[in-house]
Amino acid sequence: MKLKVNGQFVNFSEGETILEVASKVGAEIPTLCHDARLNPVGACRSCLVEVEGSRRLVPSCYQKAEDGMEITTENDRIERHRKTLFALYLTDQPETREQAEPHKTNEIFEFAERYEAPQNWGKMENIREDREDRNPYVNFEPETCISCARCVRYCDEIEGVSAITLADRGSKTTISTVDSLSLLDTTCEMCGGCIDVCPTGAMGEKIPLTKNAKHERELEKVRSTCNFCGVGCQLELNVDKEANDGKGQVVKVTSPPVGETTNDGNLCVKGRFAYEFINHEDRLTEPLVRGEDGQFYPTTWENALEVAAKGLLGVAERHGADSLGFVSSSRCTMEENYLVQKLSRAVFKTNNVHQCAAT
Amino acid sequence: MTNSIGEIRDADFLFVIGSNTSEAHPIIAMEMKRAVKRGATLVVADPRAIWMSTIAEKHLHINPGTDVWLLNAMAHVIIEENLIDEEFIKNSTENFEDVKEAVKNYTPEEAEKMTGISAEDIRWTARKYATTKKAGIYYTLGITEHTHGIDNVYALSNLVLMTGHLGKPSAGMNPLRGQNNVQGANDAGATPVFYPGYQKVDDKEVQKKYEKSWGTSLSPNLGLNLNEMMKTAGNKIKAFFVMGEDIVLSEPNVLKLEEGLNQMEFIVIQEPFINETTRFADVVFPSGVFAEKDGTFTNSERRVQRVRKAVEPPGNALADWEILVRLANACGANWDYKNPAEIYSEFVKDTPKFSGISHERLDTEIGTGGKTGLQWPCENPSETGTKYLHENGISRGKGLFQAVSFEPSPELPCEEYGLLLSTGRTLYHYNAATQTRREEGLALKQSEAFIEIHPKDAKKRGIAHKEMVEVRTRRGSIEARALYSRQVRPHCIWMPLHFAEARANVLTNDVGDKITGTASYKICAAEVFKLDTKDHSHDIFPGAFFFEESPELEKELS
Structure with missing residues (x-):
């Protein structure tokens, strides 16, 4: 099947939405409530486009593409709509961008700037109920909530625990839990998906907030693989390069975009939040060698390596190579495991090498 | 895994056995949840009720260590009702007759006595597995951490081979690897x-x-x-x-x-x-x-x-x-x-x-x-790798059926040690927890060691909910907090392995599988003793999913 986007023909298959088809030719359409993993709801009205023959603008995230459609994603009418929409959203956001996004981009301000929406339409009084929650990871800022329900839908449709919900009515509507319980006391498994999908920061991450991390614009994102279970989720390690006397510090972990990796934008509680061990004060910083008194003493690499080599070679000499055991690690890299088995086989001449996954 | 993680969402039947997927592999669990939402049938076989069993069509609440009985009985049904893929068996496998002979006496009725799963549920699961095209098996350490771990794996692969559920998207045999690498x-x-x-x-x-x-x-x-x-x-x-x-x-x-x-x-x-x-x-x-x-x-x-x-x-x-x-x-x-x-x-x-x-x-x-x-396999730089295995025929030439028979676990409950102990992981910590126990947030969610014990067994021993107990086996003893749980079967207890001050592995048996050496972490005989501390009031989050004591149960027990 075929349709036209901004005058250009595009092929598509049944079931695809206008948004999906339009993105194939690089048409830029703003979205807030949309997430490729979720059932579309067409709630935020950001993605409206013009369809030939239709009197009203249509939500492209929701509307399925049809054969022969002629779609326009940029014209005066759509531009007017976007300016008005984001200007209206702005009236329900904090005064300044700095207030609205302490460490993560607020997409309302982003789109308002991109589409040059008027910023002087005044501010509505914030009447949403503030909430404190003693959980360690998720921070609620009801003031910036736009009721797009991405977080609630994620919690329900993807994580499947339905721990959060829309509460209250009308312009007081915001995110809460059953009986306003702390997330710690609900079915929440702390995957943090709500934080990740929130376009404004109404659901935000607590650790960077409480530790005054820099804004994500000033952080470097390093793509890596999670070091916990065997799913192999891809992570973006958000690094403050200047922290830690220039050694750098991981101050946040985010997921790569939906669709690019096996984890499809998802992470679990450990992948997303268990990164503070990296910079923990208990980390070993010097090689240790046991002294005659039985205590460990910090020493140089040169000395530690010499003691280790002498010890291992000595045992091999006294009792034969097969009296040595090499325990490698399925927590370490492939390359490191390769080196351990080579060390065992080629240097010490024994096949006594295995790793922790065996038990 | 013979399949890819991304294929799970398109599967129509998921047989999850010996895997607490939502805690040990949360992101794979998300894919499974997605499949179930789409209309796929999920069957969970596990001695514990787990989060995944709450959305499963059936939870086969199996007696620990009797997997070979369940799997051979499923094979028995598939053969008896002629639900096998004859063409696949003929062209792509060898040794089928051995298995056919071996499972003859594993009737669902006999299996019911051993596994605690009704013959009807065994039949239903076998039929549904055999007759659904996109049927995948997913397993982890609940299958392998036994003295007969390799038999369990063979019994599973026999099911895969006799139904031809291999070499296709969303159909295959999928061990979920425990650690990152x-x-x-x-x-x-x-x-x-x-x-x-x-x-x-x-x-x-x-x-x-x-x-x-x-x-x-x-x-x-x-x-x-x-x-x-x-x-x-x-x-x-x-x-x-x-x-x-x-x-x-x-x-x-x-x-x-x-x-x-x-x-x-x-x-x-x-x-x-x-x-x-x-x-x-x-x-x-x-x-x-x-x-x-x-x-x-x-x-x-x-x-x-x-x-x-x-x-x-x-x-x-x-x-x-x-x-x-x-x-x-x-x-x-x-x-x-x-x-x-x-x-x-x-x-x-x-x-x-x-x-x-x-x-x-x-x-x-x-x-x-x-x-x-x-x-992998990815043999040269012009290839983009292999999404699922055995697409163009089984890699070793012919898929080898391996007849297995049930062997009881070596250490089962007795008079002195009346409970069966299994160990495992939770969502909030990871293995020895040298990393995760240094995370303040995770410690808030799960701070200390616990054992899950059925209220019937606890009450018989005079143990209150959240009370400190001594857990003892032939190899040693530790102290942990007892939690009334209906996740475990009566006469079974379960505890996580993450806590250095209450090392589950003081208790576990080091007898290994005869071929792989993988130890029997899932089964040993244990006893639990009340400790004389008055420390009951502790606030503890035992895990992602847990049955609290309910008034109804209280009534049922009294």
């Missing part, structure tokens, strides 16, 4: 019987190949597996080099292991933190964690993915690979690797299945199935 560590040859790429140590040709590549003579003797090394520590084994494992927390029967370690002549440990095992070490090398080094991890679906250095290690700590190079050279070698990419190139030179993969490709190309990373 189980697959990669095995691929690399960190095993006593294989050189890199699963080439046999006792194959003279392979030995010669590596003698040439590495420019040195090599030992023709098969090595000891981990279980054997641990059991002979201090005796046959006189020195250990241990990288990245807290063995006195993770290995079974650790008090015995500790005695062995005290007899050792020399121990070198390479770790980012002081752990329980370092107190036995002569030398400790400070190593970098994943964020401080380059390399690759290979996930459950055989996908090789990059690990990238984001920050510098603290103080004088070094990445593990750098330490290994220095240690080898201190021992007289002459290694000169400038970076992990060079090590990877050396690895693929002699391992054809991987020879199409390089760091450079991983860094610059979109991988298998349009996603980051390349899935």
